[in-house]
Amino acid sequence: MIPEALMETFKANEVERNQLIEMKKEIQEDHEKKKAELEAMRIDINNQREKFEEMIQEFREQQTLEGRSF
Incomplete structure (x- = not known):
């Protein structure tokens, strides 16, 4: 027996x-x-960065058409 x-x-x-x-x-x-949340944040940040870069490019193109350069 076990005690x-x-x-x-x-x-x-x-x-x-x-x-x-x-x-x-x-x-x-x-x-x-947390890993899934971070991945979602990374995707969101990349999407925002891409939109920002597109806006900058559009602005530069508009300025070039108006005779200004940046």
Whole structure:
């Protein structure tokens, strides 16, 4: 037979192990969420940069047509 104290330690370790597994799962889920948010931000920033570059190009073309240069 297994002594009761040893059995209690085993049960406590099992509970702690399950808690650690759950924490790891939550951390992984949070990491994936943050990763997706960062990717969305990167795409948005790139889109804004492209629009800005287009606006600058249009401005330069307009200025060239008006006889000004930048």
